[in-house]
Amino acid sequence: MKNLYSVKVRLFFSVALLVFLSGSVAAQSYNPNFGRNLLANPGAETGDLTGWTILQNGGDGWRVRDSGAHTGQSAFQVSYDWCRKYQVIDLVAEGFTEQELDEGQNVYISDWFSGIGVNPSQTLDYGQLKVELRDASHNVIASYDSGVFTTPEAPTPYGTNYVEYSHVFEDYGAGLRYIYFEHGGIDTEYWAGHYGTLIDSASVVIGTKMIPFSSWAIGLGVLLIGIFVVVIRRSL
Numbered sequence: 640m641k642n643l644y645s646v647k648v649r650l651f652f653s654v655a656l657l658v659f660l661s662g663s664v665a666a667q668s669y670n671p672n673f674g675r676n677l678l679a680n681p682g683a684e685t686g687d688l689t690g691w692t693i694l695q696n697g698g699d700g701w702r703v704r705d706s707g708a709h710t711g712q713s714a715f716q717v718s719y720d721w722c723r724k725y726q727v728i729d730l731v732a733e734g735f736t737e738q739e740l741d742e743g744q745n746v747y748i749s750d751w752f753s754g755i756g757v758n759p760s761q762t763l764d765y766g767q768l769k770v771e772l773r774d775a776s777h778n779v780i781a782s783y784d785s786g787v788f789t790t791p792e793a794p795t796p797y798g799t800n801y802v803e804y805s806h807v808f809e810d811y812g813a814g815l816r817y818i819y820f821e822h823g824g825i826d827t828e829y830w831a832g833h834y835g836t837l838i839d840s841a842s843v844v845i846g847t848k849m850i851p852f853s854s855w856a857i858g859l860g861v862l863l864i865g866i867f868v869v870v871i872r873r874s875l
């Protein structure tokens with residue numbers, strides 16, 4: 640009986656160790672690009688429009704405002720006619736393998752908008768966020784469009800009240816290779832200069848920083864339970 644118990648214990652620990660080691664290898668090879676923001680210059684912190692392609696530059700056009708940011712020092716700001724800009728993220732160039740992309744992990748997108756003005760009604764500026772998941776041929780496989788929305792009333796004069804627009808793409812299947820991210824807005828008071836929507840802290844993230852529910856965790860759990868069982872048996 641004692642021998643059988645000993646064999647069982649050894650077998651148990653061998654399996655646990657194997658699971659633990661294979662999990663550790665999986666953990667080491669886990670792509671750190673999952674969980675990071677894939678947008679270039681997402682919050683205007685370069686002080687310019689680096690990383691973005693201008694689609695519309697209405698009124699006095701896009702600018703970077705060095706105050707009233709949601710995060711950091713700066714935010715993008717629109718003018719009295721529509722301003723829109725975009726970037727296309729090439730996911731393979733960003734370091735994902737086609738196999739990883741075909742797993743179809745959740746894609747989390749987010750962006751923050753605030754109106755600004757001298758009196759409360761002038762802070763009700765407009766914004767819009769559009770995102771498309773695209774395949775290798777740039778065909779759209781899933782999309783999100785906030786529609787044109789009005790920013791919430793903000794403290795005056797020139798205070799900010801940021802609102803987040805976000806979306807999670809789930810169950811979109813295999814084939815993701817590019818993400819198209821576009822945002823924009825327009826000022827409501829139609830003044831020359833820049834009294835329009837502030838946009839800051841955009842993000843596009845695939846998956847999470849967490850290592851997926853892994854054999855590493857299971858192996859460690861089995862190992863701890865095994866130690867616990869052995870200690871209990873020996874103390875009886």
Ligand SMILES: [Ca+2]
Nearest residue numbers: 682710711713
């Ligand atoms: Ca910023």
Ligand SMILES: [Ca+2]
Nearest residue numbers: 755756761834
């Ligand atoms: Ca305004």
